[in-house]
Amino acid sequence: MNSMKNNTAKKGLRSFLLGDGRISVRFRNYNIAFFALAVFFMFISMSMAINNIIWQVSTKYAGSYATSSADALSAHIEKEIALMAKAARSSAVIDWLRDEGNNEKKVLAFLELSGIVGELYGNNLYIGVGKSLNEYKIEENYTADDDVQPFDTFDTDNPEDNWYFRCVSSDKDYELSVAMDHVLQRKRVWLDYKVVHEGVTLGVICTGLQFSHIAGELFSKYNNVIRGFIVDKNGTINMDSSMYKNDDYLNYDFETRIEDELADPVFLSAVKSHLSKIDGYFEESGDPTVIKLSSGSHRYATISPIRFTDWSAVIVYDLSSSLNVSLFMPSLVIMLVLLLGFDLANNILSRRLIFLPLERLIGSLERLKENKDELIYGIERRDEFGNLSNTIMDLFTKANYDALTGLYNRRYMENNLQRVTALLSRSNGLLSVLMIDIDYFKKYNDTYGHEQGDVCLKKVAGALACSITRANDFVARYGGEEFIAVLPNTDKDGARIIAQKLLENVRLLNLPHAKSNVAEYVTVSVGVTAGVATHKQSWEDYSKRADEALYMSKQNGRNQFTYLDMTT
Numbered sequence: 001m002n003s004m005k006n007n008t009a010k011k012g013l014r015s016f017l018l019g020d021g022r023i024s025v026r027f028r029n030y031n032i033a034f035f036a037l038a039v040f041f042m043f044i045s046m047s048m049a050i051n052n053i054i055w056q057v058s059t060k061y062a063g064s065y066a067t068s069s070a071d072a073l074s075a076h077i078e079k080e081i082a083l084m085a086k087a088a089r090s091s092a093v094i095d096w097l098r099d100e101g102n103n104e105k106k107v108l109a110f111l112e113l114s115g116i117v118g119e120l121y122g123n124n125l126y127i128g129v130g131k132s133l134n135e136y137k138i139e140e141n142y143t144a145d146d147d148v149q150p151f152d153t154f155d156t157d158n159p160e161d162n163w164y165f166r167c168v169s170s171d172k173d174y175e176l177s178v179a180m181d182h183v184l185q186r187k188r189v190w191l192d193y194k195v196v197h198e199g200v201t202l203g204v205i206c207t208g209l210q211f212s213h214i215a216g217e218l219f220s221k222y223n224n225v226i227r228g229f230i231v232d233k234n235g236t237i238n239m240d241s242s243m244y245k246n247d248d249y250l251n252y253d254f255e256t257r258i259e260d261e262l263a264d265p266v267f268l269s270a271v272k273s274h275l276s277k278i279d280g281y282f283e284e285s286g287d288p289t290v291i292k293l294s295s296g297s298h299r300y301a302t303i304s305p306i307r308f309t310d311w312s313a314v315i316v317y318d319l320s321s322s323l324n325v326s327l328f329m330p331s332l333v334i335m336l337v338l339l340l341g342f343d344l345a346n347n348i349l350s351r352r353l354i355f356l357p358l359e360r361l362i363g364s365l366e367r368l369k370e371n372k373d374e375l376i377y378g379i380e381r382r383d384e385f386g387n388l389s390n391t392i393m394d395l396f397t398k399a400n401y402d403a404l405t406g407l408y409n410r411r412y413m414e415n416n417l418q419r420v421t422a423l424l425s426r427s428n429g430l431l432s433v434l435m436i437d438i439d440y441f442k443k444y445n446d447t448y449g450h451e452q453g454d455v456c457l458k459k460v461a462g463a464l465a466c467s468i469t470r471a472n473d474f475v476a477r478y479g480g481e482e483f484i485a486v487l488p489n490t491d492k493d494g495a496r497i498i499a500q501k502l503l504e505n506v507r508l509l510n511l512p513h514a515k516s517n518v519a520e521y522v523t524v525s526v527g528v529t530a531g532v533a534t535h536k537q538s539w540e541d542y543s544k545r546a547d548e549a550l551y552m553s554k555q556n557g558r559n560q561f562t563y564l565d566m567t568t
Helices: 002-018 023-052 059-088 091-098 103-117 159-169 211-219 247-251 265-276 319-326 329-370 384-400 410-425 441-448 450-467 492-507 539-555
Strands: 125-129 134-138 174-181 186-197 200-210 226-231 237-240 289-292 300-305 312-317 430-438 474-479 482-488 524-532 561-565
Touching: 023 329, 059 103, 059 174, 059 186, 059 200, 059 211, 059 226, 059 300, 059 312, 091 103, 091 186, 091 200, 103 125, 103 134, 159 174, 159 186, 159 200, 200 211, 211 226, 211 237, 265 289, 265 300, 265 312, 329 384, 410 430, 410 474, 410 482, 410 539, 430 441, 430 450, 430 492, 430 539, 441 450, 450 474, 450 482, 450 492, 482 492, 492 524, 492 561, 524 539, 539 561
Parallel strands: 524 561
Antiparallel strands: 125 134, 125 200, 174 186, 186 200, 226 237, 226 312, 289 300, 300 312, 430 482, 430 524, 474 482
């Protein structure tokens, strides 16, 4: 009898946990079961420990916040300084800065710097040359074939260039500051490192750490009874835990001083004393200074220096924050073990049932952007992920591919050509666009019928697609019998080669065309344009120019290509 009851209970529990088979239901039921179990044991341990609570306050609690914030920021900066020092002391960089016009030296320097860019926290690197005052941007994927030119020249009258001249005139190896990135309109923590050879400053290398990420890492752990600041040696607040999610704080360059936020006289006196002793960048973090405040909702404050900077971490907190955490002693250990056990079980289940499949799905979608043959993860599954994957695949195909030819459609072309134009404009990259039209296709349809015309379109599309082999190049159906090819980072000579290849591959199809006025088989006419992408251009500028070249090919007899510069 008891055995039957036990079996019934087991079956009931299994039925509850498994639910109707859906991931969301199983995840919810397992969470409920584990949470109920954890709450039960926590309630027992809390009841046993409530009489053992002793009133204790530890200033080390707030001190740990200040030192952890200071150490976290200094760890980021230390890594960046080491990488920037490596770049600044590179013989290849020094040789190039001494002889900027030497292309061979520039290639060697840029190859070395491009390897360092990928290791930097902000993945960006700028270099200013002392003799010419030219400014260059270093890309992570730089190759020896890239002809990188300066994108700007420093001007002593331009306030945005003050960082360069300030660093050059500084007696320190590097300068650290928080300022706006006027291109992205976001705050960044800037690290400017001098390149010096035999006592002569040759230039400055600069990188920017993303302000919101660093502020988030420092302050996301703080609750509403704790507030943190990062202040410079002048008392200006560089980061504020109550503001780091505020877009206005991240997007606009304005200053707030620590005395504007905390007017407690005891605190201000201690801060003033601390700041007055700062002479250069801190070499050691040191012990935090603890201050008991005489007024306000926050009763304690700590100040901790941040290594490699002249900044300090300031943490203010309420006494109750220490009380709530530090006084539950042996029961706290039990609760933590239970919470960790619950969290571990919850994370394992959520990762296996939801997050791991979701990561794989997202990863396959990211790869699908670059490779149309990529299979979306989860198509074969028979649960919610399977339904989602199949739906996404259908939507992606309909939204981006031409149903007849299998090439990308016009919508995909417009979006990606505009994206490519904007991306290349940041580095003055080259862009080539080819417009392709099947010669006398209307006559072909009238002669062989629309069904055979569709076959012709498919075969021509296949020949065009086979002519484009680089990963970032693509061909799309522009409309009717017109196609368009987009070739990023391709100059006019490369575009001409591709245009000739397109003509030859279509000719090799040997598709009969009895009514063509130029050949006995199907041919195409091609319009080619190429130029340096600028931020003022749109995808329509390139397609219009390529269409003008295509019109000239038709006027000149078809079955050929015509090239027109974008700048003409």
